[in-house]
Amino acid sequence: MRSKALWEPLAVALLVASACSPRVNTIGGNVDAGVPATTATLSGQVCTAVPDPTAFPVKLVVLVDQSGSNCIIDPPGSQGSPGFCEMYSVSPPGVTQPARVRAVNKLIDFATASPNISMALVPYETNVRGVWPPFSGATRFARPDNSLRARVNTLQAELGKASDLQGALEFAHGLIASDVAALEQINPEELALTRYVVVLITDGPPEPRCSRNDSLPSYADDDTPRGVWPDSQPGFCNTIDPMDPDAITGFIAGSDRNQDGQLINVVDQLIALKAAHHIGDVRFSSVLLSNLQSISTCGPICDDVLGQKLRWPGPVAPPSNAAFAYIEARAILNELSTHGGGSFAEFADTAGLAAFGNAGLTGIDFDSLAALNVEKTFILQPMSVVAWHGAWELDQDSDGLPDAEEASRGTNGAETDSDGDGFDDRFEVERSAMGFDPSVRDARGCDPQAPLTLGCVARDSDGDGLSQFAEAFLGTRATMVDTDRDGLPDGLEVRFQLDPLTRIDPAADSDGDGTTDFDEVLRGTDPHFSDALLGGVTVSRTPRTQPNGSTCYDLRVTGLPMAAVPGGTGTVGVPAGVNLFKLWFAEAPDLVPEAAGRWRAACAFSRRDATVEPSVLVPANLDVTLFESHFQDLSRFGAVGWNAYCANQAALMP
Numbered sequence: 001m002r003s004k005a006l007w008e009p010l011a012v013a014l015l016v017a018s019a020c021s022p023r024v025n026t027i028g029g030n031v032d033a034g035v036p037a038t039t040a041t042l043s044g045q046v047c048t049a050v051p052d053p054t055a056f057p058v059k060l061v062v063l064v065d066q067s068g069s070n071c072i073i074d075p076p077g078s079q080g081s082p083g084f085c086e087m088y089s090v091s092p093p094g095v096t097q098p099a100r101v102r103a104v105n106k107l108i109d110f111a112t113a114s115p116n117i118s119m120a121l122v123p124y125e126t127n128v129r130g131v132w133p134p135f136s137g138a139t140r141f142a143r144p145d146n147s148l149r150a151r152v153n154t155l156q157a158e159l160g161k162a163s164d165l166q167g168a169l170e171f172a173h174g175l176i177a178s179d180v181a182a183l184e185q186i187n188p189e190e191l192a193l194t195r196y197v198v199v200l201i202t203d204g205p206p207e208p209r210c211s212r213n214d215s216l217p218s219y220a221d222d223d224t225p226r227g228v229w230p231d232s233q234p235g236f237c238n239t240i241d242p243m244d245p246d247a248i249t250g251f252i253a254g255s256d257r258n259q260d261g262q263l264i265n266v267v268d269q270l271i272a273l274k275a276a277h278h279i280g281d282v283r284f285s286s287v288l289l290s291n292l293q294s295i296s297t298c299g300p301i302c303d304d305v306l307g308q309k310l311r312w313p314g315p316v317a318p319p320s321n322a323a324f325a326y327i328e329a330r331a332i333l334n335e336l337s338t339h340g341g342g343s344f345a346e347f348a349d350t351a352g353l354a355a356f357g358n359a360g361l362t363g364i365d366f367d368s369l370a371a372l373n374v375e376k377t378f379i380l381q382p383m384s385v386v387a388w389h390g391a392w393e394l395d396q397d398s399d400g401l402p403d404a405e406e407a408s409r410g411t412n413g414a415e416t417d418s419d420g421d422g423f424d425d426r427f428e429v430e431r432s433a434m435g436f437d438p439s440v441r442d443a444r445g446c447d448p449q450a451p452l453t454l455g456c457v458a459r460d461s462d463g464d465g466l467s468q469f470a471e472a473f474l475g476t477r478a479t480m481v482d483t484d485r486d487g488l489p490d491g492l493e494v495r496f497q498l499d500p501l502t503r504i505d506p507a508a509d510s511d512g513d514g515t516t517d518f519d520e521v522l523r524g525t526d527p528h529f530s531d532a533l534l535g536g537v538t539v540s541r542t543p544r545t546q547p548n549g550s551t552c553y554d555l556r557v558t559g560l561p562m563a564a565v566p567g568g569t570g571t572v573g574v575p576a577g578v579n580l581f582k583l584w585f586a587e588a589p590d591l592v593p594e595a596a597g598r599w600r601a602a603c604a605f606s607r608r609d610a611t612v613e614p615s616v617l618v619p620a621n622l623d624v625t626l627f628e629s630h631f632q633d634l635s636r637f638g639a640v641g642w643n644a645y646c647a648n649q650a651a652l653m654p
Contacts, residue, residue, distance in 0.1 A: 038562055038608055038610075038615070038617070038622065039537075039558070039559045039560050039561065039562055039622070040560040040562055040579065040581070040606035040608075040622045040623075040624065041556070041557060041558045041559075041560065041621075041622060041623040041624070042380075042555065042556070042557040042560065042581060042583070042604055042623075042624050042626055043555065043556045043557075043623055043624070043625055043626065044554075044555050044602075044625055044626030044627055044630070044647075045552055045553065045554055045555060045626070045627065045628055046552070046553050046555060046583075046585050046600075046602070046626075046628060046631050047546070047550050047551065047552040047553070047628050048372075048373035048374060048375070048550045048551045048552075048587040049373055049550060049587065049598065050548045050549055050550050051370060051371070051372050051373055051549045051550075051589070053115075053116060053368065053370045054115050054116045055116075055190075055193060055370075056116055056193045056194070056195075056280075056368035056369045056370040056589070057116050057117075057118065057190065057193065057194045057195070057368070058114070058116055058117045058118075058194075058195050058197065058366055058367075058368050059117075059118050059119075059120070059141045059176075059179065059194060059195070059196050059197070060107075060111065060117060060118070060119045060120070060141075060197050060198075060199065060366065061119075061120045061122060061172050061175060061176065061196070061197070061198045061199070062104055062107070062119065062120070062121050062122065062199050062201070063122045063124060063168045063169075063172060063198065063199065063200045063201065063202075064100055064104065064121065064122070064123045064124070064155060064201050065100075065124065065125070065163050065165075065200075065201060065202035065203055065204075066123045066124060066125040066129075066155060066158060066159055066160055067125050067159065067160060067161065067162060067163035067203070067204075067207060068125075068159050068160065068161055069163070069203055069204060069302075070098065070100070070159055070203050070289075071159055072291070072294050072295060072298050072302055073203040073204070073289055073290065073291040073294060073295065074098040074099050074100055074203055074289050074291065075098060075294060076095070076096065076097075076098065076156065097153070097156065098155070098156050099289060099347070100155065100201050100289065101152055101153065101155050101156055103201065103287075104121070104152045104155075104201075105149060105152055105153075107119075108144045108148060108149055108152070110366070111143075111144045112143075112144050114366075114368075116368050116370075117143075117144075117366065117368075118141035118142055118143050118144075119132075119141060119142065119143075119144050119148065120132065120133065120140060120141050120142075120175060121148060121151060121152065122168060122171055122172060122175070123155060123158065124163075124164060124165075124167065124168035124171070125159065125160025125161060125162055125163060125164070126160050126161055126162040126164055126246050126247075126248055127164065127167060127248060127249050128167060128168060128171045129158070129160070130151065130154075130158070131171075132147070132148050132151045133147075133148075138179075138182040138186075140175050140176075140178060140179040140182070141179060160246075161246055162207050162208060162246070162248065163202065163203075163204065163205075163206050163207040164206065164207075164208075164248050164251075164257075164258065165200075165202065165206035165258055165263060166206065166257060166258045166262055166263055166266065167248060167249070167250070168200070169200075169263060169266040169267060169270070170266055172198050172270065173266055173269055173270045173273075176196050176198075176270065176273060176282070177273060180273060180277050180279065184277065188278075188477065188479075188480060188596070189480065189595070189596045191277055191278055191279050191280070191594075192278050192279065192280050192485070192592055192594035192595040192596060193280050193369055193589065193592060193595060194279060194280050194281075194369075195280050195281040195282075195283070195367075195368060195369055196273075196279065196281070196282045196283070197283050197285070197342075197364065197365070197366055198270065198282075198283065198284045198285070198340070198342075199285050199286070199287065199364060200284070200285070200286040200287065200333070200336075201286075201287045201289065202286070202287070202288060202289070202329070202333070203288070203289040203290070203291075204288075204290075204325045204326065204328075204329045205325055205328040205329040205332060206258035206263070206332075207232060207233075207258070208231070208232045208233040208236055208237055208257065208258065209229040209230075209231070209232045209257065209258045209259065210231050210232070210233075210236075210237035210238075210251075210255065210256060210257040210258065210259075211228050211229065211230055211231055211237070211256060211259065212254055212255045212256050213228070214230070214231065214234075214238070216228060216230075218312060218313060219312045220260075220312070221310070221311045221312045221314065221318075221324075222309070222311065222318070222319060222323070222324045222327040222328060223311060223314060225260075225327065225328055225331035225332070226260065226331070227260075228256075228259060229258075229259060229260070229328075230310075230312060237253065237254070237257070238253055238254050239253055240253050260331075260332050260335065263332060263336060264335060264336065264339055267284050267336050267339045267340050268339055270282060270284060270340070271284070271339065271340055271341065278485055278594040278596075279594070280369045280592055280594060280595075281369060282341075283340055283341050283342045283365065284336060284337060284339070284340025284341070284342045285337055285340065285342030285343045285344070285345075285364045286333040286336055286337050286342070286343075286344050286345075287344075287345050287346070287347070288326070288329050288330065288333055288344070288345070288346040288347070289346075289347055290322075290326045290329075290346055290347065290348045291348070292322055292323075292348070295322040296322075302321075302322075309321050309324040309325065309328075311324075330344075330346065342364065342365075343364055343365075345364075369589065369591075369592055370589070371589040371590040371591050371592060372545070372549055372550075372551065372589070372590050373550065373551065373587045373588065373589055373590070373598075374543070374551055374587065374588070374589075374590045375541075375543070375551070375553060375585070375586070375587055376487060376586040376587055376588040376595070376597045377487045377488075377584065377585070377586035377597065378539070378541065378553075378555075378583070378584070378585055378586075379489075379492075379522070379583065379584035379585075380524070380537065380539060380557055380560075380581065380582075380583055381524065381581065381582040381583070381584065382524065382560065382561055382563075382579070382581055383398045383579075383580040383581060383582050383603075384396065384398070384563045384565055384578075384579040384580055385561055385563045386398075386400055386401070386402055387524055387525045387526050387529075387531065388402045388405070388526070389526070389529050390525075390526070390529040390530050390531060392561055392563070393405075394563050394564075394565065396413060396414065396565065397412075397413055397414050397415055397416050398416060398580075399415075399416035399417070399424045399425045399426055400424065400425070400426030400427075400495050401425045401426045401429060401438075405429075406425065409429070409438065409439075410439060411425050411438045411439060412425075417438075417458070417467075418438050418439060419437075419438060419439055419440055419441045419442075420441065420446070420458070421441040421442045421445030421446050421447065421458070421469070422445035422446040422456075422458030422467035422468070422469030422470060423436060423438075423442060423444075423445050423467070423469065423470055423473075424470075425438040426495060427470060427494065427495075428442070430497060444469065444473055445458070445467075445469040445470075445473075446458045446467070446469050459639075460637075460639075461478060461479065461635060462477075462478060462479050462480060462481050462634060462635065463481065463599070463601070463633070463634025463635050463636065463637040464480075464481040464482070464489040464490045464491045464599075464634065465489060465490070465491020465492070465494070465495070466478075466490055466491050466494060470494070471490070474490075474494065474500060474501070475501060476490045476500050476501065480596055481586075481596070481597075481599045481634055482586070482596050482597065482599070483500050483501060484499075484500060484501055484502055484503050485503070485594060485595070485596050485597075486503040486504050487522075487586070487597075488500075488504065488518075488521060488522070489584065489599070492521055493521070496517075496520075496521050496526055496527055496528070497528070498517065498521065498527070504517060504518045504521070505517070505518070506518050508527075509527075510527045510528050511526075511527060511528055511529055511530050512530075513530040513531060515531065537557065537558070537559040537560055537561070538557070538558045538559055539555075539556075539557045539558075540555075540556050540557075541553040541554060541555045541556070542554045552628075555583075555626065557583075560579075560581060560606070561579075562577075562579050562606065562608045562622070563579055564577070564610065564611075565577055565578055565579060567609070574652060575607065575609065575616075575651075575652065575653070575654055576609045576611055577607045577608045577609030577610065577611070577616060578605055578606075578607045578651050578652065579605070579606050579607070579608070580603060580604075580605055580643065580646070581603065581604050581605075581606065582601055582602070582603045582637075583601060583602045583603070583604075583626070583631075584599065584600075584601050584634075585599070585600050585601065585602070585631055586598065586599045586600075599633075599634045600631040600632060600633055600634060601631065601632060601634055601637050602626050602630040602631045602632070602645075602646075602647065603630075603637075603642070603643060603645065603646035603647070604624045604626060604630075604646055604647040604648050605618075605624070605643075605646055605647070605648045605649065605651035605652060606618070606619075606622055606624055606648060606651060607651035608622065618648070618650055618651040618653075619648065619650070624647055624648045625647065626647050627647075630645065630646075630647050632645050
C-alpha cells in the first residue's frame with residue numbers, strides 16, 4: 001500500500017458504461033493556467049476473456065417423494081414378492097423401474113455430459129433420508145458418478161409412510177444456504193455466475209397436513225383449495241409421540257404442518273437467497289405423478305394409501321379420494337412453482353409416466369448462465385491531479401489530497417500514506433472525527449512494532465485502492481475489487497465518502513449540480529462539490545466481437561488534463577511535465593448484472609514540459625498507444641513498482 005513518489009494507484013475516476021454500441025462521454029479538463037492548452041490522448045485496444053462455459057455452475061437439488069403411495073402411483077415397487085405393491089399396482093409393459101427412478105437416471109446422464117452441473121439428491125418421506133452426496137466438510141453438491149446412480153436405483157425399495165414436503169423444502173433451503181455461505185468465504189464471485197435449480201418430484205399433496213386450530217368454521221377442500229386444511233390424520237397431528245420412529249423430526253403435536261402458507265414461505269425464502277447473496281439465479285419447479293389407472297385397479301384398499309378426504313363443507317358430494325388428492329396437489333404445486341419462478345408439469349397415466357421416465361425432466365430450465373463477456377466498467381483516472389472542491393489540483397502522490405493541502409497539514413506529499421499505518425492520507429483526513437490522523441499511526445491499522453500487528457505490512461491485494469487494514473475497518477472484502485457489485489471499485493467509493501457496502505443510488509445528486517453522485521464518481525469529480533468549473537475529456541470505445549467469442553474494444557480518450565508537474569519529484573528523478581494516467585477495465589458476462597466482474601488496469605505516461613522553449617512533448621503528438629498486453633491484473637497495481645507496466649516509458653527519460 002505504501003510507495004514512493006507520484007504513482008500510487010488511488011481513485012479519481014471516469015466510467016464509460018455500456019459497451020453494446022460505440023459510446024462517447026465527456027469529463028474533466030485542462031488544469032494549467034497561463035500555459036498553452038495542450039492535452040494528452042490515449043488510443044488502443046482492450047479485449048475481454050474468451051468465454052468459459054465451465055465457469056458458470058448449475059447446482060441441481062432433486063427432491064424425490066418416497067411416501068408409500070408411490071408404490072401404487074409410480075410402480076413398480078419392490079417391497080417383497082408377491083407384496084402389496086406388486087399385487088395392486090399397474091406397471092407399463094416391460095418396465096422394471098419406477099418413473100421417478102428412470103427420470104432421475106436420465107437427468108444424471110444429462111448432467112454427466114455437462115461438466116458445469118453438480119447435483120444433490122434428497123429423498124424424503126416422513127423425514128429426509130439417504131441424501132447424496134453425504135455431507136463432508138463443505139461438500140453439498142457433487143458431480144454425478146456411479147455412487148449417485150447406485151443411490152437412485154435403491155429408491156424403489158425404500159418407501160416410507162408420510163410425505164413431509166415442508167421438511168424437504170426446509171432441507172433444500174438449508175442445503176443451498178450452507179453452500180452459499182461456504183462459497184462466500186472461498187470464492188464469492190462465483191455466486192453471481194451460479195444457477196441453483198430445485199426440482200420436486202411427488203405423487204400428491206403433502207401428508208400429513210395438520211392445523212393447530214381444530215375448531216375453524218370452515219377449512220380448505222378440493223372446491224376451495226386455498227386456506228387452512230384440516231388435520232388429515234387427527235391422531236398423528238394432535239398426539240404423536242416424538243419417540244415414535246415415524247415421527248416427523250421437529251414437529252410439535254397440535255401445531256401447523258404442511259399448510260400452504262408454510263410451504264410457500266419456505267419457497268419464498270429459497271428464492272430470496274438470490275438477492276441477499278448476489279446469486280445468479282435460484283429456481284423451483286415441481287412435477288406431479290398422477291396415475292388414476294393404477295388407483296382404479298387398486299380399488300378401495302388404496303383409500304388408506306391416499307388418506308381419507310372430506311369436502312368441508314360442501315353442497316355436493318366429494319369426489320373420489322384420488323381426484324380430491326390431485327386437485328389439492330395441482331393447486332399447491334402450481335403455486336409453489338409460480339413463487340419459485342419455475343414450471344409445473346403433471347404426468348397423468350402410465351404411458352405419460354413411461355415417457356416422462358424415458359425423456360427426463362423436460363420443460364425445466366437447467367441451462368447455465370454462460371454468456372459472452374462484455375465491458376462492465378471503463379474508468380479513466382488522472383493520477384497526477386485530483387478533483388478538489390470543484391477544481392483540478394496537483395496531487396503528485398495520488399492519495400487524493402492536493403499537494404497544497406498536504407503542505408498546509410504537514411503530511412508527506414510524496415507518500416500516499418504518510419504515517420504508514422495502511423490508511424492513506426485522504427482516508428484519515430476525512431475521518432478525523434473518528435480519531436484518524438494522517439501523521440500518527442492508528443492502532444486500527446498497521447504498526448510493525450505493536451504486539452498485535454508485529455512485523456505487519458500494509459498490502460492492497462485486490463488492487464482496489466484499499467489496504468487490508470482499511471478493508472477490515474470498513475467491512476469490505478479484501479479479495480473483491482467491488483464489494484457491493486455496483487461497478488465502482490471500493491477505493492473509489494471510499495474516496496468520495498460513499499458506502500462501498502451498499503449500491504449507490506443512481507438518482508442521488510448531493511451537490512445539486514444536475515449530475516448524479518454516481519456519474520460524478522464515475523467521471524472523477526466529487527459528488528459533494530459542483531463540477532461546473534471543470535472542462536471536458538472525451539472517451540469513446542467501439543466493440544468488435546471476435547471469432548473466439550471475446551469482445552475487443554477500440555479505445556480513444558482525448559482532452560486529458562496535463563498538469564504542470566515539477567521535475568525531480570520524489571526519489572525517482574522524474575523529468576518535469578510527466579503525467580500519469582490509469583485506466584480501469586472490468587468485464588462481466590452479458591446479462592449477469594450481479595457479477596462482480598473481472599478487473600484489470602493499464603497505465604500510461606505522457607510528458608509536456610512547458611518550462612522550456614520549445615516545449616518538450618513525449619510522444620511528439622501526445623497520443624499514447626495502449627495494447628492489450630498493457631492491461632494487467634489489478635493485484636499488480638497494489639504493489640510497489642507497478643508503474644513499470646505503464647505505456648510510454650520514454651516519457652521518463654531525461
